[in-house]
Structures are given as structure tokens and as C-alpha cells.
Amino acid sequence: MNARVLPYVLILPVTLFLCLFFLYPFLLVSKQAFSTGSGFTLDNFREVTSYWKFPTTLRNTFLLAAAVVPVQLALALLMATMVNKMQKGRDLILYVWTIPLGISDLAAGIIWLAIFEQSGFLNSMMNGLGIVDKPVNLLTFQNPGLVFLAIALAEIWRATAIMLVILVAGIGLIPKEYYEAAEVFGASPWKRFTRITLPLLRPSLQTALVLRVILAFEIFAVVAALGGTLFPVLMGETYAYQFDLLNSGAAAAMALIILAISIGFTLIILRLLRVPKGATI
Amino acid sequence: MTSVTTDVAAPDARKAGKFVYVTAVVLLCAWVLVPIYFLLINTLSSPDTVNSFPKPFWPEFDLGSLTFFAGFAGMLTALKNSILVAGMTMIMSIVIGAPAGYALSRFDFRGKELFRLLILLTRAFPLPLLALPLAVMFIQTGLDDTVFGLALVHTTLAIPFAVLITFSLFSGIPIELEEAAWTLGCTRLTAFTKVVLPLILPGITASAIFAFVISWNEVFAAAVLTIENRTLTAFLLQNLDTSPLHLKFAGGFILVVPALIFIFAVRKYLFAMWGIANR
Numbered sequence: 001m002n003a004r005v006l007p008y009v010l011i012l013p014v015t016l017f018l019c020l021f022f023l024y025p026f027l028l029v030s031k032q033a034f035s036t037g038s039g040f041t042l043d044n045f046r047e048v049t050s051y052w053k054f055p056t057t058l059r060n061t062f063l064l065a066a067a068v069v070p071v072q073l074a075l076a077l078l079m080a081t082m083v084n085k086m087q088k089g090r091d092l093i094l095y096v097w098t099i100p101l102g103i104s105d106l107a108a109g110i111i112w113l114a115i116f117e118q119s120g121f122l123n124s125m126m127n128g129l130g131i132v133d134k135p136v137n138l139l140t141f142q143n144p145g146l147v148f149l150a151i152a153l154a155e156i157w158r159a160t161a162i163m164l165v166i167l168v169a170g171i172g173l174i175p176k177e178y179y180e181a182a183e184v185f186g187a188s189p190w191k192r193f194t195r196i197t198l199p200l201l202r203p204s205l206q207t208a209l210v211l212r213v214i215l216a217f218e219i220f221a222v223v224a225a226l227g228g229t230l231f232p233v234l235m236g237e238t239y240a241y242q243f244d245l246l247n248s249g250a251a252a253a254m255a256l257i258i259l260a261i262s263i264g265f266t267l268i269i270l271r272l273l274r275v276p277k278g279a280t281i
Numbered sequence: 282m283t284s285v286t287t288d289v290a291a292p293d294a295r296k297a298g299k300f301v302y303v304t305a306v307v308l309l310c311a312w313v314l315v316p317i318y319f320l321l322i323n324t325l326s327s328p329d330t331v332n333s334f335p336k337p338f339w340p341e342f343d344l345g346s347l348t349f350f351a352g353f354a355g356m357l358t359a360l361k362n363s364i365l366v367a368g369m370t371m372i373m374s375i376v377i378g379a380p381a382g383y384a385l386s387r388f389d390f391r392g393k394e395l396f397r398l399l400i401l402l403t404r405a406f407p408l409p410l411l412a413l414p415l416a417v418m419f420i421q422t423g424l425d426d427t428v429f430g431l432a433l434v435h436t437t438l439a440i441p442f443a444v445l446i447t448f449s450l451f452s453g454i455p456i457e458l459e460e461a462a463w464t465l466g467c468t469r470l471t472a473f474t475k476v477v478l479p480l481i482l483p484g485i486t487a488s489a490i491f492a493f494v495i496s497w498n499e500v501f502a503a504a505v506l507t508i509e510n511r512t513l514t515a516f517l518l519q520n521l522d523t524s525p526l527h528l529k530f531a532g533g534f535i536l537v538v539p540a541l542i543f544i545f546a547v548r549k550y551l552f553a554m555w556g557i558a559n560r
């Protein structure tokens with residue numbers, strides 16, 4: 001086979017696959033969202049947005065993303081810089097820190113349930129310290145703050161690793177000479193971090209943030225395990241529309257809303273952290 | 282090397298800095314490991330202990346919870362389904378994705394940028410949501426509620442990674458090696474199988490494992506697309522409200538174990554894969 005045709009033959013399977021299982025379903029879901037059986041309509045969107053729970057759902061999802069993503073970014077940056085200057089045991093530490101990367105959101109939810117449930121480890125610890133004398137039910141509608149905290153902690157615990165990996169790989173690409181030069185001129189570690197690491201890390205920061213923010217709006221199983229119906233989020237409501245209410249038009253509309261939010265935030269992040277032309281390492 | 286810093290700071294200050302640094306590393310390790318340890322305690326305790334208060338802080342090595350898990354109706358089938366779906370996803374994403382990765386690394390062709398855009402576009406989408414329209418499509422084609430149908434969706438999740446990772450792996454092998462093989466009488470195919478493949482196999486394995494984990498962990502699409510043939514994640518999710526605590530914890534633990542092994546197996550490739558795949 002000649003070299004002109006070969007690349008097309010090689011990319012054909014992926015292209016077909018993605019057309020069939022990515023682009024086509026995307027068109028289907030759009031069609032479903034904009035129709036209720038006869039012609040173009042916005043009824044599905046009107047229905048989901050006018051539902052009394054919708055503002056809460058939207059607020060919860062945004063609040064969670066706003067609370068979780070910055071903490072994860074800071075934590076991942078801290079861990080990445082710590083690992084970067086480590087000499088002994090770097091591989092072991094990195095392995096331990098990346099373990100949550102392989103853990104599913106459902107499992108993470110269950111893990112933190114073991115801590116926060118009524119007979120869980122947090123209660124046992126507080127009991128041991130004499131703060132409480134009998135187990136308190138922490139995850140109830142009376143403690144919305146605690147439910148939020150549990151979900152946020154589980155998310156931070158689980159999904160910081162993905163940012164860490166991207167950032168460690170990115171820091172590895174920064175030439176050591178820059179740091180040496182900065183040291184010669186007497187730059188403090190903090191100066192080196194803000195003047196070399198952060199600017200040169202911009203492409204990695206971009207990817208890490210885009211990926212994390214999209215995943216933050218997709219949060220589902222962690223909430224299902226810890227909050228249940230106490231803390232409605234967009235993805236959970238989509239699931240409920242599809243299964244509990246058997247309204248696939250509304251579910252499709254919710255899906256498009258999540259999609260629009262994700263794309264909106266992707267564009268904002270790409271714009272804020274854009275890499276100047278020609279300024280790559 | 283930058284390791285020897287010529288700080289003018291007093292040795293005391295540096296000692297204190299070192300202490301803070303080590304403490305922080307230890308604390309961060311504990312932050313990751315302690316919650317998993319708690320899950321382990323719950324898994325290796327009898328159902329009675331799991332539901333009792335206060336909790337012991339070390340496992341009593343009782344297999345009661347795990348036996349209950351194995352005996353729970355439908356659980357072992359769900360576990361089998363999970364493994365099947367993840368296995369299929371692993372094979373499909375590599376078989377379909379790797380040729381494209383090779384094409385991207387070795388050829389300049391018209392439409393290459395468009396193709397890369399299609400791959401990167403999938404990144405900006407909450408892909409599990411596509412399970413909703415696919416549910417309808419699968420009913421029409423008889424793929425609904427089958428392990429294979431779900432594997433197709435999970436392959437869509439895994440394939441962008443497979444393409445980008447194999448692209449970076451192939452790019453790491455100089456084309457001169459292949460050219461040398463051609464001059465020594467190999468065809469394009471034999472040069473690939475005899476020279477490139479052996480070099481790339483560990484990396485391919487790593488990205489296959491990655492695809493396995495993506496499928497193994499996926500909850501939303503699995504819950505939407507299967508009813509009778511639930512995977513483990515979908516089964517646990519469906520029974521969250523009703524199942525007893527010890528069942529949840531044992532199930533959660535079974536979900537975590539492969540993750541621990543797999544991340545360990547691919548740790549060498551993790552950063553190379555992500556570093557380049559995400560540019």
C-alpha cells in the first residue's frame with residue numbers, strides 16, 4: 001500500500017467510530033432536546049429550568065466546582081513543586097499521590113461515607129476524644145454544610161491526582177537552566193515559582209483546568225454515595241429525568257445545558273490562560 | 282544540579298524548612314492513604330462490627346463482609362460484567378486507536394489537523410451524557426442492555442486517550458530504525474512487527490490498562506445503558522439507598538483494588554503518557 005493512502009486507512013477506524021458514537025449521538029441528543037414529538041420547540045428547556053429544584057441544582061453544582069477546583073489546583077501545584085526537588089523516594093511518593101487517579105468517583109464516595117456515616121470513623125474519633133458521647137448523624141438535611149463539606153473533601157481527595165500528573169509532566173519540561181540562572185541572580189524560591197514555573201507551566205495549567213472543570217460539572221456518583229437526594233446536582237437530575245421520571249426529552253435538555261456550561265468554561269479558561277504565539281518551551 | 286543551594290540562611294532556618302517539607306510530604310501521603318485504610322478496616326470486619334459504634338481502628342480480619350458481598354444476589358454477575366466490559370474496551374480502544382496514533386506520528390497528510398481537532402473535541406465534552414441518546418439507538422439495533430453495547434460507549438471514552446498516548450509512544454521511536462529495517466529487506470508491515478512493536482509493547486500495555494481503568498470506573502453510562510446486565514459500579518449505584526453498609530464498603534473495596542494494582546503497573550508511563558498526550 002502506498003504512503004499516500006496508508007495514513008487515511010489507519011485513521012479510518014477511529015474516525016468512523018467517533019462519527020458513529022460521538023458525533024451522531026450528539027446530533028441525536030440535540031434533536032431530542034429540541035423536540036417533543038412535533039417540530040422544533042424549547043418546551044423541554046422550559047420544563048427543566050422552571051422546575052423548582054433547578055436553581056438549587058445549578059447553584060450546588062457551581063458552588064461545588066468553585067470550592068473544589070481552586071483547592072485542587074493549589075494542592076496539585078504544591079505537590080508538584082515538592083516532588084520536583086525530591087531526590088530520595090520520588091517514585092514511591094508519586095505512586096502514593098497518584099493512587100486516587102485510578103479510583104472511581106463511586107468508590108471515592110463510598111470511602112468518604114465510611115468516614116462520615118453515623119457509625120463512621122469521624123464519629124468514632126470524636127467519641128474517642130470525648131467530643132460526642134453517642135454517634136451523631138452527620139449527613140442529614142439538618143447539616144447541609146456538612147454534606148457539602150463531605151462531598152467537597154471526597155472530590156478533592158479523588159481528583160487532585162489528575163492535575164498533579166499533568167503538572168508534574170509539565171514541570172519536567174521546563175529547562176533546569178532557567179532555575180539555575182534565576183538562582184545566580186539571587187531569586188528566592190517563591191520568586192522562582194511565580195516568575196519561572198507558573199508562566200512556563202501555562203499550557204499544562206490550561207489542560208489541567210479544562211479537564212478538571214469539565215469533570216467538576218459532571219459530578220455524579222460521589223454525590224449519589226454521600227448526599228443522595230440531599231444535594232441535587234445537574235448530572236444527578238439528568239439521571240433522575242431519564243429513569244425516575246422517564247422523560248428523555250427533559251434529560252436531553254439537561255444534557256445540553258451541562259454541555260453548554262462545560263464548553264463555556266473551556267473557552268473562558270483557554271482565553272484566560274492563552275499561550276502567547278511562539279512562546280512555547 | 283540545583284540540589285546544592287547556596288543560601289545564606291542560617292542552618293537553623295534550613296533545618297526548620299526541611300522539617301516542614303518532610304512533615305508536609307508525610308501529611309499528604311496520609312491524606313491519600315488513611316481514607317483507603319478506613320475502607321480496608323470496614324471490608325475486613327464482620328458485618329456486625331461494620332454497623333457497630335465506635336469503630337475499631339484496625340481490621341479484625343473477618344471475611345464476613347466479603348462473603349456477604351459474594352453471596353449477594355447478582356453481585357458476582359455484576360463483577361463478571363464489569364470485567365467483560367473493561368476487557369472489551371481495552372481491546373477495542375487499542376486495536377482501533379493505535380493505528381491512528383501511528384498515522385499521526387509517521388505521516389503528514391491532508392486533514393491531519395482536522396483529525397486531531399476531532400480527537401481533542403471529545404475532551405471538551407461530558408461524554409457519559411452521550412449514553413442518553415445511545416440508549417435509544419441501542420434499542421433499535423438490539424444492543425440495549427448488552428455488555429458489548431456498553432463497551433462501545435466506554436471505548437468512545439477511552440479512544441481519544443488511546444490515540445494520543447500511542448501517538449506519543451510512536452513518536453518516541455526514531456523513524457530511522459524503521460528505515461534501516463526497510464533497507465535490510467523488511468516490508469512496512471514486517472518492519473513494524475519486528476522492530477517497532479517489540480519496542481512499543483510495554484507502552485501499549487500501559488495504555489491498554491489505562492483504558493481498562495476508565496471503563497472499570499465509569500458509573501453514569503453504565504447505569505443508563507444496562508438494566509439486567511449491570512456492571513459492578515451500576516449495581517452498587519442502583520442499590521445505594523437500600524443496601525446495608527457492609528455491602529457498600531465491600532463493593533467499594535472491590536472497586537478500589539484493581540485501581541491500586543493498575544496505577545502501580547503503569548506508574549512508569551503515567552507521566553510520559555499524560556505529559557505529551559495533553560499538549
